[in-house]
Amino acid sequence: MSDAVLVIGGGIAGIQASLDLADMGKHVYLVEKSPSIGGRMAQLDKTFPTNDCSICILAPKMADCYDHSNTTILTYSEVKEITGSAGDFTVTVLKKARYVDAKKCTGCGECTEKCPAKAPDLFNMGLGTRKAAYLYFLQAVPRVALIDQEYCIRMTKGLTKDGKPRCGVCKDVCQAGAIDFDQQDEEITLNVGAIIIATGFDPYxxxxxxxxxxxxxxxxxxxxxxxxxxxxxxxxxxxxxxxxxxxxxxxxxxxxxxxxxxxxxxxxxxxxxxxxxxxxxxxxxxxxxxxxxxxxxxxxxxxxxxxxxxxxxxxxxxxxxxxxxxxxxxxxxxxxxxxxxxxxxxxxxxxxxxxxxxxxxxxxMVPRTDAVGLAAITHTALDEYKFFQTSPLAPVDTTIPGIFACGYCQGPMDIPESVAQASAAAARAAEIVS
Amino acid sequence: MQALTPYKDAIDIVKEAGGEAFEQCYQCGLCSGTCPWNLVTSFIVRRLIHQAQLGLVDFEDDDLWLCATCGACVARCPRGVEIIDIMRAMRNVVAEVGAAKVPDSLRITAKNIASAGNPQGEAREIRGNWAEESKVKTFTEGTELLYFSCCVPAYDPKVRRIAQATAGILNKAGVDFGILGAKESCCGESIRKAGNESIFQSLANSNIQAFTESGVSKVLVSSPHCYHTFKNEYPALGGNFEVVHTAQYLLELIRDQKLKLTKELNKKVAYQDPCYLGRHNGIYDEPREVLRSIPGLELIELPDSREESICCGGGGGRIWIETKKGERFSDLRLEQAIEAGAEILAVACPYCMLNFDDSVLTMDKGEIIEIRDISELVWGAI
The missing domain is CATH 3.50.50.60 (FAD/NAD(P)-binding domain)
Structure with missing residues (x-):
């Protein structure tokens, strides 16, 4: 039996669920695929109907979630396998190499400034470019840079005739000595009692x-x-x-x-x-x-x-x-x-x-493309549109006991509704791990 | 606003044709915005659908006869409303229940088809006359392929060249084929869309009987309209034949090297997607491939092509209704082709050919552009 909870997806729903559980004294592992938590809400300019600056109201929650003593935030990570049942799940997480030591990186941005390689800026929906050494976005949490191995000159171009790497500017300029080209992907095994899915949506x-x-x-x-x-x-x-x-x-x-x-x-x-x-x-x-x-x-x-x-x-x-x-x-x-x-x-x-x-x-807005894979891993059912299936009187329960779903991954809804569902899912998960 | 008389039985016919999706129409107006009629005049498709939903169709409304059944609106309709079926049902109520008056030209055509088996009202006996020069045999038991020319090339000397080119190609390629001549009737596709369901049923039955008695298993057609009804509508009436359009068949002959295209045609050619080959049956690539096989020919694309192609205006029975100058889609399309630099506008449908030939003539563009069926272009390249 475990009294920890796994939250999959670090958007506003995943953040809220994590915060609620952490405040209840439960340990939370929040796994997020992208290099920062924040999700779609971080990409929005303002929110309706109050015209609040989206990142301004989200950023404090991101920081609280990251800093909370009861949370472990695993960004740039993906859930690969889940076995067991309610109360006792074993989860395998792949933590991808950032090529930056998270403990040393101060997020100063020096590597980004000097990096000569450009890549499409996915956070900006592909409008404009960013560097291969980059911070996912200005208010990223954790504030840790990473190197995009698809675009990094050193990692794509091989060695020169003299057997030297073609680039290494980021390593040279990093005063914290955080750049680590030898970093490897890591597999982490977690033991949790309940799981909350909050993987959100993709624009169609x-x-x-x-x-x-x-x-x-x-x-x-x-x-x-x-x-x-x-x-x-x-x-x-x-x-x-x-x-x-x-x-x-x-x-x-x-x-x-x-x-x-x-x-x-x-x-x-x-x-x-x-x-x-x-x-x-x-x-x-x-x-x-x-x-x-x-x-x-x-x-x-x-x-x-x-x-x-x-x-x-x-x-x-x-x-x-x-x-x-x-x-x-x-x-x-x-x-x-x-x-x-x-x-x-x-x-x-x-x-x-x-x-x-x-x-x-x-x-x-459609469920994230990897919802299908996650449903297979968790054995949860999807509906005809590939939203996680729930029922009217158990609106955050998936078809598998101990696994819950909140936010847009289980149906169209706005931010406040996602937050409400996240709190509901946290409460349901807490019932299992208490 | 005048009071409209609800005909209960008539409305039931229309509602049945529309099916469930019809109830789900949310009146978004996408159909009206898509309809090519609005390039030349106003035709609010949504309004007709709404009236039908409410059971308040004005059967006297001339708009009922505008739809050329090009299928552009149906392809986009977010609710899957079978708009063409609804149009057909509304026309059926006029044509067969007698809710209002059928336009004169259509009434005469329907009479011709019903009595003579072709819209021109010509004698059945001369249906096969076009084939005499081309030395085409009569289809008999054991012949591999039936060539069904469509009434237009069979009777109209202006477009006879489509059938003759096709027969020439088939002879050259050594294909074992024949025609049924006087035993053939109009396929009935367009008269059905004009609302004459019973005439369609009798034409279809007559063709199915003639084909079956003669032992036909495979039919080659020049018209996408014949193609559509043989392939998609005849099976429900017991007529199951393999159907190929010339665009497909010519490509097959070229690929199998039964045809060698050697004569160059150093011209810019644009291709008009016929609605019933393209949108209705998804055949876009084969005719283009055929054209690309002709040495020297430069194929250019019109601004609205393939799924977005603009209709010539000849479907849904419109081929038999006079369209006022200034409201002809074929005129617009011809201008597009000329602007795109095309010297030839290639077609794959006898209706397209009739309409575009007419546009070339009335717009006096004969020196700039010519209209050719793909079969003619292939025939010229052999």
Whole structure:
């Protein structure tokens, strides 16, 4: 029997579940695949309907979670195997080599500054580049750098004719002596009594909706890309710009709802947060530049949460946001790389076109691709959309006793709901390990 | 707003055609925004669907006859509403229940098909006349392949060249094939979409009987419309034949080296995806492969191609209804092809050929661009 709990996924749900359990005196192992905890919420600029700075309200929780005496945070790590049953699970975790000694690294950023190799910046949704020696993002927790072995010159290029490594700048400049090219992946075995799955979502790739021209047209971006574009810590420093070479500031923005959602060719379900995040994004645009006029193309506005309807009303009244009832049929592009939207305005019953500066696709959110693998490892059932299966009167219980699921990995929900579920999952797990 | 009369029985017919998905239409307007009619005039598809949902169809509305059944809206509809089936059912209520008046040209065509077995109203006996020059035999028991030319090339001298080129190629490749001539009837695909279900049933039964009696197992067709109905609709009526379109068959002959394309065609060619070959049946690559096999030919893509292709305007019975100048999709498409620098617009459907030939003529573009069926281009390269 073990009185520890394993939490898989270090987004807001995993962090909250860990904090609750740690505060109850239970030991928590939080396993996170990426180099930092924080998850999707860390990538958002603001949260609805309060327009709180997302990372500002998240960062203290990240720090609390990391610093808590009852937590062990395993970032850049993946769960490989789980055996046993409720009360006594044995878990194998693969802790991938960062090539940086976490105990020595101070997160000063010197290695990043001097590193000559560039890689796509995945935290910024691939917009812009970062270095091969990098900190996952500015407020990363733990604040420990790592080296991307796919892009590191030393690790990809082999030795010179004289048998010397081709690069090692990071090692040379690191005053803490933290760089360790000999570091190896590590396998860690944990014994826990309960498991909480909180693996979250991936944005749905809208490339297959060819009619919207994503990837074909530079000024058609996804909502997650937009979040990074408008965020002060994003690739443009928060200066909202078009992605075409003209670099122009957009003055008209169209937000297209239900992209790949409520659509039997893609995902049948409603992703539940897009009406609100598009409203928020349109408000933010206008806060950045009062000349910006946004248009939200929707089928029906689902503003069913505390303060949501007021938020929509305020967007219309105070932030120059126009809502147009229509599912957009097609996006074309004019000679100036401006997206041209074709739609039926269902109120006036006319097919119209509108030329805008920027289009933001509110893409569906789907369970992380590795949910399937994790379900196989844990023997838990997934539903038809690959969300972890739960039941109405046991909304955080998976199909396996002792294993719980919270947040977007088990169904569409927003941040407060994910947090509530995380606390519920923590309470359910605590029942087992007490 | 006028009061609309609900016809209960009529509405039931329409609702049944729409099935469950029809109930789920959430009125998003994607269909209207997708419909090519809105490139030239206003056609709010969503409105018709909504009226049908409410049981308040205005059967006198001319809009009922606009849909060319190109399938662009159906391909995108997020709720899987079979919009074409609903259009067909609404037209059926007019054509066979008599809820309103059928457009004159369509009424005459339906009469021709019902009495003569072809839309032109020509004698059955002369259906095979096109084949005399090409020395095509009559299909008999044991012949490998039935070539079903479609009524348009069979009777219309303007597009007879499609059938003749195809027969020429088959002869050259040494294919054992024949035609059924007077025993063939119109495939019925388009008249069914125009709402004449009973005429379709009788045409299909007549063809199935003729094919079966003659021992047909494999049919080669020039028209994607024949292809569609033979392949997807005849099986439900007991007609199970292997169906191939010329685009597929020509590619097979080329790949098997039964055809050697040696004569160069140093021209830029754009290809028009016929709706019933492309969107309705997913055949996009074979015709392009065939064109690429012609030496010297430079294949160019039109701005809206493959799944996004714009209809010529000839489906759903529209081929028999006059479309006003300024509202013809084929005119728009022809302009696109010219702008793209095409010297030839290749087609793979007799309806496309009729409409585009007409556009070339009325827009006076004959010196800039020509319309050729892929079979003609292959025939010219041998």
């Amino acid at each position: 790739d809208p490339t297959s909706l060819t009619e919207y021209g994503y990837r074909r047209y530079k000024n058609v971006v996804t909502a997650m890309e937009y979040e990074r574009l408008i965020c002060a810590s994003g690739p443009t420093g928060g200066h909202l710009k078009r992605l075409s070479a003209d670099d122009r500031d957009p003055k008209t923005i169209a937000f297209i709802q239900c992209v790949g959602s409520r659509d039997l060719h893609h995902n049948k379900y409603c992703a539940s947060v897009c009406c609100m995040h598009s409203t928020k994004e349109a408000i933010l645009a206008n806060e950045h530049d009062p000349e910006i006029h946004s248009y939200i193309f929707y089928i029906d506005i689902r503003a069913s949460g505390k303060g949501f309807q007021d938020y929509v009303a305020r967007a219309k009244k105070e932030y120059n946001v126009t809502y147009i009832r229509s599912r957009v049929a097609e996006i074309a592009q004019d000679a100036g790389e401006n997206p041209v939207i074709w739609y039926e305005d269902t109120n006036s019953r006319q097919v119209k076109s509108m030329t805008v500066d920027l289009v933001v696709l509110a893409t569906c």
